[in-house]
Amino acid sequence: MGLVCRVVEAAGIATVCLSTGRDLTLQVKPPRSLFMNFPMGNNFGSPFDPESQTRILRSALDMIYEVEEPGTLIDWPEPWSKPFEYFTGKKR
Amino acid sequence: MKPISYVDALNSHYGSMGFPPYEWTVNDTAPLFRLDKPLNQCRVSLLTSGGISHCSMPGFDPDARNDHRLDALDEHVDSADFVINDSYYDHSDAEQDLNCVFPIDRLRELAAAGEIGSVAPRFWSGFMGRIYNRTKVIEESAPAFVAKLKEDAVDILVAAPA
Numbered sequence: 650m651g652l653v654c655r656v657v658e659a660a661g662i663a664t665v666c667l668s669t670g671r672d673l674t675l676q677v678k679p680p681r682s683l684f685m686n687f688p689m690g691n692n693f694g695s696p697f698d699p700e701s702q703t704r705i706l707r708s709a710l711d712m713i714y715e716v717e718e719p720g721t722l723i724d725w726p727e728p729w730s731k732p733f734e735y736f737t738g739k740k741r
Numbered sequence: 742m743k744p745i746s747y748v749d750a751l752n753s754h755y756g757s758m759g760f761p762p763y764e765w766t767v768n769d770t771a772p773l774f775r776l777d778k779p780l781n782q783c784r785v786s787l788l789t790s791g792g793i794s795h796c797s798m799p800g801f802d803p804d805a806r807n808d809h810r811l812d813a814l815d816e817h818v819d820s821a822d823f824v825i826n827d828s829y830y831d832h833s834d835a836e837q838d839l840n841c842v843f844p845i846d847r848l849r850e851l852a853a854a855g856e857i858g859s860v861a862p863r864f865w866s867g868f869m870g871r872i873y874n875r876t877k878v879i880e881e882s883a884p885a886f887v888a889k890l891k892e893d894a895v896d897i898l899v900a901a902p903a
Contacts, residue, residue, distance in 0.1 A: 650868060650900050650901075651902070652875060652878050652879060652883065653868055653883045653886065653900065654898070655768070655771060655772055656878075656879060656883035656884060656886075656887060657883065657886065657898055658771075658772045658773065658774050659772040660884075660887040660891075662887065662890055662891075662895055662896065662897070662898055663775075663776045663896065663897050663898070664897070664898045664899075664900060665897070665899055665900070666900045666901075667900065667901040667902075668902065669902070669903070670745070670747040670902075671744040671745075671747075672744070672746050672747055672748045673747050673748060676748070676765055676766060676767045676768070677766050677767075677768060678769070678771045679771065680771050680772055680773050680774070681773075684744070686742060686744050688831060688834075689829075689830040689831070689903055690791060690830040690831055690834065690835050690841075690842050690903045691834055691835075691841050692841070692842055692901040692903065693840060693841050693842065693844045693847070694841055695834065695841060696834045696835070696838030696840075696841045697837070697838050698841075699840065699847060699850075702840050702841065702844050702847045703844075703847045703850065705844075706844050706847050706848065706851065706899070707856070710780060710785070710851075710856075710857070710897065710899070713776055713780070713897055714776070714780070716773070718773075719770065719771040719772060719773035720768075720770065720771035720773075728742060729742065732742055733742075733745075734745070735745050735747065735750040735754075736830050736831050
């Protein structure tokens with residue numbers, strides 16, 4: 650996904666990536682990333698929480714204008730509600 | 742909580758299954774396009790790689806490898822009309838509310854409120870995980886995707902990997 654963002658950005662369309670894998674994202678270096686320290690699949694937070702989903706989406710869109718350094722990653726400041734682990738195929 | 746080290750976790754998970762070590766892409770630089778149009782005039786689209794398909798289409802292969810399938814989804818699609826097939830993440834929350842991984846309702850609300858200019862005529866789902874042939878992404882699949890975004894006059898793409 651980061652690779653796709655890099656190609657899209659290079660073609661003149663601004664991109665922002667909502668990442669849940671911090672180390673993976675730092676390696677691939679998409680143009681702009683908002684790192685969510687949330688489980689994979691909860692990039693925009695919890696179900697039925699439109700207020701948080703909108704705040705996250707709005708912050709991602711703001712990064713289009715605020716980021717000046719290519720490859721910037723910003724850490725979303727709010728923690729996930731409970732500890733979570735690398736997903737190996739079992740549902741939680 | 743300290744972020745999960747996915748590189749270590751994936752190396753050991755797939756190593757234990759007999760896969761050869763993954764050759765991670767490491768980039769030192771990135772492109773950056775400076776948009777000179779205000780957000781309330783911009784057209785925005787969304788891309789997910791979470792194995793999310795409209796119920797009118799066949800589902801994604803949950804164990805896909807090198808699947809370059811990319812579905813176009815009409816901007817007016819109902820967020821309840823989706824199925825998720827992907828064995829690489831826990832999508833139980835997303836099955837209840839698609840917006841926690843693919844916020845199409847939230848984007849439409851921002852357009853209705855005038856915060857963004859418009860929602861693009863198509864959302865996108867594809868580039869599902871474990872694509873090993875990355876050269877094909879860079880040289881073929883992603884440029885083909887760019888052409889579609891340009892057809893739709895998209896200014897901003899919000900991408901959510903899963």
